[in-house]
Amino acid sequence: MHIPDGMIDAKVAVATAALAAGGLGLALRQARIDVSPRRVPLMGLAAAFVFAAQMLNFPVIAGTSGHLVGAVLATVLLGPSAAMVVISAVLIVQCLMFNDGGVTALGANIFNMAILGCAVGFAIYHPLASLFPGRRGQILAASFAGWCTTVLAAVMCAAEISTSGKASWSKALPAMAGIHMLIGIGEGLITAIVLVSIARLRPELVPDNSPIASSPPRYAVAVAYGLLISLGLALFVSPLASKSPDGLESVAQKHDFAEKPTDQPLLRAPIPDYKMPGISSAALATSIAAAAGTLIVFGLSFVLARILVPSATPPTEINPHAR
């Protein structure tokens, strides 16, 4: 879901670039504190590793193939800040040298996949992995977080494209979210398989619960990331959620714009507009579908973790291939 050039307009490009720069700056600052010099080469090589791993395709349904994004995988293996820097580096090199993803959309791509992917991935992974202890809990948490971040990145992508006026929210959102709810299953599954195989080969490479569990949690950093992400959601997603679902801009121009100023819909709360007839049912249906999908994937992650991690005992079995 690399956004190419020409897909997002100037205001979205500038806003996402600012958000991405803020997030990446924060991640770099945090990585300098958290990451020991010994792990700096690992961060560089992990970026190359993510790039190489993304070149391995695996078959999905009907002849299509998918590949790993790796934000959650990197978050679990390296910690959220380091992972953010690593995934950003991957996106920068992909943009500059291999021409995947646009230059003007680099900020948007970094924000969607690296900043959101790692921060939200960690925010889902960390509490879940503490709630369900052991390797099994880790696998469950990582695969679920992998799915969530894939879908969230797609939603963000759809929001940026609709804010740019290239597609309507009511069509872009179901299309992007729907496809990525399926792709996300692949991401979650492959993240889980990779983590299990690393844990089997070299258990010490998969930190037990989270890399920063030992050090005291830094609320200021968490709040800063939280603010950054809420700002992104507030800027792009909330104004769209409050628009009419038909995407009939002519109708919107006739009715909506007479009531509210066109210049500043950016930070308006979506709730007042949900009262409009027709929207509430559509929004409700979408919410119910999303909630059901999330629950199903959580259940699938649970089953996956049970299949992949044979028992609750530590992974020191005599024969790991026994069925």
Next chain:
Amino acid sequence: MRADFLDRFSRLDSPIHRLPAGVKVAGALAIIIATVLVPFRFHSFFISIAALLLITAALSRIPPRFLIRRLLLLEPFVLGIGILMLLEPNGLRIFLVFALRSTLCLFTMILLSNTTPFSKILAVLRALHTPALLLTILALMYRYLFVLIDQTQRMRRARLSRTFTPSRTRTWKHTGTLIGQLFVRTSERANRIYDAMCARGWK
């Protein structure tokens, strides 16, 4: 090293290759921003950009076949997301304008990355005060990218030569295990690199 297909011609010798990297980066950026921003009704602007890019391509001595192949290879990634526009009532026009713009931008970037070695681009980024940690990571990533891609291909080939009946579930499991194995090797390599860097007086 077989994975040099990514920016194979960045070290040729031509008038374009000899230009300072900063000029090329600024020029490419200017072209891309203008291409994205200029309204479509200025047809002559887009024609002149296309002409400028074609002249640059000719001067750069990069084989045209390579450029066309690269463009065709990347176009699906660009246009795939553009399908969203086709869902709209009059989306075809928006889509075609977008396709034109993104293709021009893509071609600009293909030319930039194949006329400028990555180390030169990093030097430009350094001059722009990019944080040192990010630069270190980008430099390390680029240097070992090709090594890791080679390693991945070797492991994949070894796996394929031993797997006679590939089924979908197996492919998934094998790909996952392969990526896991790759990470283990990557982390071992990173440790060796750190020792080597320390031995040469890093930090």
